[in-house]
Amino acid sequence: MTTATSGxxxxxxxVGTAHTRVEGRDKVTGAARYAGEIPFADLAHGWLVLSTxxxxxxxxxxxxxxxxxxxxxxxxxxxxxxxxxTDYAGLMGMTPDPTAAVFQQDxxxxxxxxxxxxxAETPEQAREAAEALVVAYDEEPHDTELxxxxxDAHPAGGVMPAETGKGDLAAGLAASAAVVDAExxxxxxxxxxxxxxxxxxxxxxxxxxVVDSNQGTTWIQGELASMFSLDASAVRVRSEHIGGGxxxxxxxxxxxxxxxxxxxxxxxxxVVMTRRQMFxxxxxxxxxxxxxxxxxxxxxxxxxxxxxxxxxTSSVYEFVEPSAGVARVMYDADAHYxxxxxxxxxxxxxxxxxxxxxAPGSFxxxxxxxxxxERLGVDPVELRLRNEPEVGPVSGLPFSTRNLDACFREGAxxxxxxxxxxxxxxRRDGRWLxxxxxxxxxxxxxxxxSTATVTAQADGTFTVRISAADIxxxxxxxxxxxxxxxxxxxxxxxxxxxxxxDFGPAMIAGGSMGTRSWAWAVTEAAGELRxxxxxxxxxxxxxxxxxxxxxxxxxxxxxxxxxxFGAQFAEVAVDTATGEVRVRRMLGIFAAGRIVxxxxxxxxxxxxxxxxxxxxxxxxxxxxxxxxxLYAPDLAGYHVATNADVGDVQADWVDDLDPDDPVGIKGVxxxxxxxxxxxxxNAVRHATGVRHRHLPIRPDRVLSAASAGGGAADA
Ligand code: MOS
Numbered sequence: 001m002t003t004a005t006s007g008x009x010x011x012x013x014x015v016g017t018a019h020t021r022v023e024g025r026d027k028v029t030g031a032a033r034y035a036g037e038i039p040f041a042d043l044a045h046g047w048l049v050l051s052t053x054x055x056x057x058x059x060x061x062x063x064x065x066x067x068x069x070x071x072x073x074x075x076x077x078x079x080x081x082x083x084x085x086t087d088y089a090g091l092m093g094m095t096p097d098p099t100a101a102v103f104q105q106d107x108x109x110x111x112x113x114x115x116x117x118x119x120a121e122t123p124e125q126a127r128e129a130a131e132a133l134v135v136a137y138d139e140e141p142h143d144t145e146l147x148x149x150x151x152d153a154h155p156a157g158g159v160m161p162a163e164t165g166k167g168d169l170a171a172g173l174a175a176s177a178a179v180v181d182a183e184x185x186x187x188x189x190x191x192x193x194x195x196x197x198x199x200x201x202x203x204x205x206x207x208x209x210v211v212d213s214n215q216g217t218t219w220i221q222g223e224l225a226s227m228f229s230l231d232a233s234a235v236r237v238r239s240e241h242i243g244g245g246x247x248x249x250x251x252x253x254x255x256x257x258x259x260x261x262x263x264x265x266x267x268x269x270x271v272v273m274t275r276r277q278m279f280x281x282x283x284x285x286x287x288x289x290x291x292x293x294x295x296x297x298x299x300x301x302x303x304x305x306x307x308x309x310x311x312x313t314s315s316v317y318e319f320v321e322p323s324a325g326v327a328r329v330m331y332d333a334d335a336h337y338x339x340x341x342x343x344x345x346x347x348x349x350x351x352x353x354x355x356x357x358x359a360p361g362s363f364x365x366x367x368x369x370x371x372x373x374e375r376l377g378v379d380p381v382e383l384r385l386r387n388e389p390e391v392g393p394v395s396g397l398p399f400s401t402r403n404l405d406a407c408f409r410e411g412a413x414x415x416x417x418x419x420x421x422x423x424x425x426x427r428r429d430g431r432w433l434x435x436x437x438x439x440x441x442x443x444x445x446x447x448x449x450s451t452a453t454v455t456a457q458a459d460g461t462f463t464v465r466i467s468a469a470d471i472x473x474x475x476x477x478x479x480x481x482x483x484x485x486x487x488x489x490x491x492x493x494x495x496x497x498x499x500x501x502d503f504g505p506a507m508i509a510g511g512s513m514g515t516r517s518w519a520w521a522v523t524e525a526a527g528e529l530r531x532x533x534x535x536x537x538x539x540x541x542x543x544x545x546x547x548x549x550x551x552x553x554x555x556x557x558x559x560x561x562x563x564x565f566g567a568q569f570a571e572v573a574v575d576t577a578t579g580e581v582r583v584r585r586m587l588g589i590f591a592a593g594r595i596v597x598x599x600x601x602x603x604x605x606x607x608x609x610x611x612x613x614x615x616x617x618x619x620x621x622x623x624x625x626x627x628x629x630l631y632a633p634d635l636a637g638y639h640v641a642t643n644a645d646v647g648d649v650q651a652d653w654v655d656d657l658d659p660d661d662p663v664g665i666k667g668v669x670x671x672x673x674x675x676x677x678x679x680x681x682n683a684v685r686h687a688t689g690v691r692h693r694h695l696p697i698r699p700d701r702v703l704s705a706a707s708a709g710g711g712a713a714d715a
Pocket of ligand 1: 215245246247248352353354355356509510511512
């Protein structure tokens, strides 16, 4: 650990040392309460009713029999619900997903669309009545099938450009010594975090209170205020503990339905999603179909690169899984083309899911690079090192820091990559074929405007208040360490309070930007407070409070390409008689800025890598063409990697200090999953000689590839 001081970054203190979660004891003893279990007097319970048809109109909601059932208080639906404002600009300037703006129309755009809320005295009564509610539909034909040549596909980039391009692709490919031209697909994937979405809404003295589980309390406060035409100061949103978010815990149907019902009944109303409801109401990752074309000189230097991705959205909301964005940062070529397209279908709206774009995009391009390496006879690590760009390939901007070469060198050393025999299908351990694979990772690093207050109390302790969200990342603990260093006190004198919109505007827990954004605001407020206290003032009983706002500071940041980077390595064992793939070990080495708390940061990175194993081998939501719904939308039918699927997974990092951040942070939330599935697929190729371009690498795919005896699995 270095003790040098450079610029505004202080490199001594507790930042960079391991600390268990400050709320860890509360969580494991059950003292920490989650949104769905906080008690309220006079609480009523709402149960959402979802459409059973994939497209059409609600003809009738037969409320009378249900209203006569025990404990039932109300049935809200499009025929009686209050009108909402839905044409406002919400997060990142986007209008809200109509799936959250419940009961505004009789149109049903997909299976699992919210058509009613039944409210009753108990959850059991609400559920029984909701299941008894008869809804009649006028059905229409639906289309849920993502095909590469779908006529409704169109360019769309979300908040990024849909397409980028430079140079002559055909000429670049024609001049290349080796060319890869391949199509890769990834399936529909769901976050389905451990804690389901849950919200309780109530009116308290003319103010709307919402106790929720979300990734940003001031975000949800703003959305609800806009939707219900309220002043933001009349809405308070709290979200103290969150059992996972991964991009899914934004504005959703449960909060809006709870507010509607609480307003209607003038008593507290709680709405909790069931696990099955989450599979249509909580967002998910769209399936992707991607085409990658690479051409290089004999040494592997890229002359031509094309990455095209097609994803799927709902017919009511345009969310793009921007998978073709990875190459804009990772690799340059004279001819360089990327394109994200989307096709609206009669399916639930997809959304942000951990490393949106990068997770499926890195599977395609990092697999394609592995194919190129094999064709050229160049080592896959060496191929990537030879293609390290000087500046952002599309932006032309300098990198804030990159250090991808350091990640590969350190990773290769620790993994034991040197001397790897590139020949596929030649290593055996009993019935297992063994192989190793590698892939690069990157994810955007940034900071969003945030405010924080730090209060010095008369007893010598400090309280930090910031509307941050700890979705399991350890953000609360990281901010405790950051505040302690900025105040130059021990962390046990600092209490960090988060998850309350009354603490003022702050960045959401999203885009791997949460901890960096909040740490910046906390550092500024704490630093100013320390300077004031250094003057020898006596702290009055009410304390001394300093407030910060990073909006201005962020506005003066130099234009740079800001990303975290990483190198993933995997070793697999494949039983071609059963089709089973085991990931024996994985190593990820990351350049992800200053690591605030090694314990929780490693947890983030390893969690992402485990998700990569899951993506490579297990996860796949299968949509039934006839009904438009999913087969088995639950955690029995939707497979995820569990303990027995995960071998030795290690994550570590190289020195990488962001020079433009007061703490040196970049962000670790998402990069762990990026490249992980490609590393596993590349290892499977090395083990078996079969290239899997379609995820997940299921046993039946391994088996049919083995029996076909081919070099690539076709379906
Ligand atoms: Mo993340 S997918 O930005 O929560």
